Amino acid sequence: QNGYDLWLQYSSITDSQLKQQYTSKITGIQVKGSSATLNASTEELKNAWKSLFDTDLETREQGSNLLMLATEDRLSSELQTELSSDLESINDEGYIIKQLSIDEQPTILITAKSDIGVLYGSFRLLKEIQLHKDISNIDISDSPKIQKRVLNHWDNLDRTVERGYAGFSIWDWHLLPELIKPEYMDYARANASIGINGTVLTNVNANSLVLTEHYIEKVKALAEVFRPYGIQVYLTARFSAPLESGDLDTADPLNEEVRQWWKDKADEIYAEIPDFGGFLVKANSEGQPGPNNYGRSHVDGANMLAEAVAPHGGIVMWRAFVYSEDDPEDRAKQAYSEFVPFDGQFHDNVLVQVKNGAIDFQPREPFHPIFGAMPDTPLMMEFQITQEYLGFSSHLVFLPKMFEETLQSDTYVQGENSSVAKIIDGTLSNKKLTGIAGVANIGTEKNWTGHPFGQANWYGFGRLAWDPYLDSEKIAEDWIKMTFTNNPEFVQPIKEMLLDSRESVVKYMTPLGLHHIMDTGHHYGPGPWVSELSRPEWNPVYYHKADSEGVGFDRTKSGSNALAQYADPIAEKYSSPETTPEKFLLWFHHLPWDYEMENGKTLWFNIATTYQEGVEEVQDMIDTWEKMEEYVDQEPYEKVSMLLQIQLKEAKWWRDACLAYFQKYSNMELPESVPEPEHSLEYYKSLEFPFAPGIRPSWN
Numbered sequence: 001q002n003g004y005d006l007w008l009q010y011s012s013i014t015d016s017q018l019k020q021q022y023t024s025k026i027t028g029i030q031v032k033g034s035s036a037t038l039n040a041s042t043e044e045l046k047n048a049w050k051s052l053f054d055t056d057l058e059t060r061e062q063g064s065n066l067l068m069l070a071t072e073d074r075l076s077s078e079l080q081t082e083l084s085s086d087l088e089s090i091n092d093e094g095y096i097i098k099q100l101s102i103d104e105q106p107t108i109l110i111t112a113k114s115d116i117g118v119l120y121g122s123f124r125l126l127k128e129i130q131l132h133k134d135i136s137n138i139d140i141s142d143s144p145k146i147q148k149r150v151l152n153h154w155d156n157l158d159r160t161v162e163r164g165y166a167g168f169s170i171w172d173w174h175l176l177p178e179l180i181k182p183e184y185m186d187y188a189r190a191n192a193s194i195g196i197n198g199t200v201l202t203n204v205n206a207n208s209l210v211l212t213e214h215y216i217e218k219v220k221a222l223a224e225v226f227r228p229y230g231i232q233v234y235l236t237a238r239f240s241a242p243l244e245s246g247d248l249d250t251a252d253p254l255n256e257e258v259r260q261w262w263k264d265k266a267d268e269i270y271a272e273i274p275d276f277g278g279f280l281v282k283a284n285s286e287g288q289p290g291p292n293n294y295g296r297s298h299v300d301g302a303n304m305l306a307e308a309v310a311p312h313g314g315i316v317m318w319r320a321f322v323y324s325e326d327d328p329e330d331r332a333k334q335a336y337s338e339f340v341p342f343d344g345q346f347h348d349n350v351l352v353q354v355k356n357g358a359i360d361f362q363p364r365e366p367f368h369p370i371f372g373a374m375p376d377t378p379l380m381m382e383f384q385i386t387q388e389y390l391g392f393s394s395h396l397v398f399l400p401k402m403f404e405e406t407l408q409s410d411t412y413v414q415g416e417n418s419s420v421a422k423i424i425d426g427t428l429s430n431k432k433l434t435g436i437a438g439v440a441n442i443g444t445e446k447n448w449t450g451h452p453f454g455q456a457n458w459y460g461f462g463r464l465a466w467d468p469y470l471d472s473e474k475i476a477e478d479w480i481k482m483t484f485t486n487n488p489e490f491v492q493p494i495k496e497m498l499l500d501s502r503e504s505v506v507k508y509m510t511p512l513g514l515h516h517i518m519d520t521g522h523h524y525g526p527g528p529w530v531s532e533l534s535r536p537e538w539n540p541v542y543y544h545k546a547d548s549e550g551v552g553f554d555r556t557k558s559g560s561n562a563l564a565q566y567a568d569p570i571a572e573k574y575s576s577p578e579t580t581p582e583k584f585l586l587w588f589h590h591l592p593w594d595y596e597m598e599n600g601k602t603l604w605f606n607i608a609t610t611y612q613e614g615v616e617e618v619q620d621m622i623d624t625w626e627k628m629e630e631y632v633d634q635e636p637y638e639k640v641s642m643l644l645q646i647q648l649k650e651a652k653w654w655r656d657a658c659l660a661y662f663q664k665y666s667n668m669e670l671p672e673s674v675p676e677p678e679h680s681l682e683y684y685k686s687l688e689f690p691f692a693p694g695i696r697p698s699w700n
């Protein structure tokens with residue numbers, strides 16, 4: 001449990017029966033063919049064996065009870081026939097792990113259509129062993145359901161990380177390409193083990209320097225480390241790069257010279273990095289340049305870049321995270337209004353990348369209404385793994401629970417069972433290109449993510465990227481076992497703690513559909529009072545709209561009518577507060593403080609008691625963790641204990657500051673079960689947090 005090895009601990013298996021099963025079923029390894037990826041698979045298995053069983057897994061050419069790694073084309077024709085239905089069921093990155101008899105010898109075969117499939121299969125076998133599963137008649141086949149499974153690093157070239165809370169960027173730009181840190185390979189291993197197959201190295205608030213020759217060399221060095229692990233490298237393309245490079249005096253996407261500039265740039269990159277993935281672009285959003293600067297559209301911009309990378313098999317991930325300062329009526333509506341009219345107009349190698357919700361990575365948001373509204377455009381999901389609005393890396397929040405909620409939401413666009421997951425994996429309208437992105441929470445901290453439990457969010461993102469229908473409970477269980485221990489006395493309570501943690505953060509930060517009431521700029525801690533900003537859509541008051549009448553954002557017909565962007569069954573159901581799920585109540589409705597809720601109590605009563613519940617649940621987490629000392633190494637045990645104390649203190653801060661503020665408008669007493677705020681509202685308002693650049697981005 002050293003933190004650095006993440007879920008690849010390969011903790012020694014001491015149970016003699018289990019050890020006997022594994023080491024007798026697999027007495028050596030036989031590898032057909034050779035490649036960097038097959039070598040990586042073999043190395044992983046051998047190192048794991050040493051750590052799991054304290055024995056060497058030796059390479060053998062023949063014998064019984066071998067583990068055989070071979071791609072499909074290296075199997076004998078009899079074996080290919082025997083496995084034909086399994087082989088038909090997997091895709092290019094899928095794998096089969098099967099107990100068979102080969103040349104009359106019992107063998108466990110890992111096969112696939114590609115070397116990468118064999119690598120994924122090797123990690124899967126190791127997972128089965130880490131989970132202490134019975135492998136005596138192993139028969140598993142699996143394939144990823146989404147094609148592009150990508151981490152987005154918001155890492156700047158000066159190594160600060162926008163919204164990063166785990167130290168600096170792991171990309172040591174000024175020492176590349178010469179210095180290859182062991183972390184790069186371990187990063188690749190960790191990602192490959194969960195099936196992530198792409199990484200965008202740079203921040204969407206982009207610096208065009210990364211597209212210069214000098215930096216392409218550095219990117220190439222990273223790409224070489226990642227290649228054996230099936231991880232493609234992508235870069236963010238700053239739209240004004242042709243201007244900034246000094247070559248041109250415009251970046252107009254319809255200008256021929258500009259188009260040629262991007263084609264030449266793509267050729268230059270692909271000459272060095274033949275499997276370069278393509279570009280991720282944030283355009284005309286929060287100060288980033290884009291096609292609108294030249295009176296052109298998102299389609300013009302995206303298609304220009306798409307043409308540049310198409311000859312090389314590259315893709316463009318064009319973000320839909322746009323909201324303009326000119327139309328502050330309801331930020332939640334803007335991306336839909338700007339993008340939906342372009343449905344069907346993007347080139348085949350463009351994915352429109354959409355955040356899970358329409359505002360911005362809040363503890364809870366309804367799914368983004370673009371999902372389902374662009375049937376002729378491949379849509380890529382963007383989740384945020386780093387906890388910008390969820391307490392940074394000091395709060396324990398298990399995000400797969402939240403990701404699952406979005407993926408399983410029914411959009412009703414083609415009747416019932418039109419889940420967001422089906423839109424993302426392309427099954428709902430037969431998409432050829434599919435993708436999912438997660439904004440990374442990785443940094444230079446010894447344990448990669450700052451909070452030891454932050455690793456679970458990276459892990460869980462990967463698992464859901466592979467299979468968006470997976471149950472978050474399964475993910476929690478696997479992660480806990482692989483990271484800590486298989487002991488049920490630990491696994492059961494900690495699993496419950498993880499699964500509950502997401503709801504707790506919603507309760508103590510933004511209950512009942514409240515959102516974006518975080519302090520402005522850094523987004524750390526409460527700030528529902530900030531009202532004097534030049535841009536209203538950065539203003540928390542704008543989102544909660546508390547006044548003496550009530551609280552909440554009216555997004556029905558009588559308000560912004562953002563609700564009309566959803567399919568009818570949702571739009572109708574949510575148009576009245578009585579039929580809106582309480583978790584989204586104040587997202588869609590402005591309601592009187594004494595509005596009567598389902599439990600017969602007033603809205604104010606429910607807001608206050610929910611904040612209080614959130615605090616109590618953090619106390620429950622502490623109580624649970626305190627019983628776990630004997631199962632966990634001292635270092636992570638103590639670190640988590642201290643972090644939970646911080647989380648408790650901050651949950652109280654959220655409760656007290658928000659209730660002190662809202663009470664000014666509700667003018668109602670706090671329920672008896674809720675303590676009076678510890679400090680005055682003025683005190684909470686006066687707290688300042690001078691965070692480093694990165695955490696508080698310079699554009700804001």
Ligand SMILES: CO[C@H]1[C@H](O)[C@@H](O)[C@H](O)O[C@@H]1C(=O)O
Nearest residue numbers: 154162163204205321360697
């Ligand atoms: C990279 O910029 C970020 C910005 O820091 C963040 O506050 C917000 O979540 O969204 C932006 C985006 O997603 O582009």
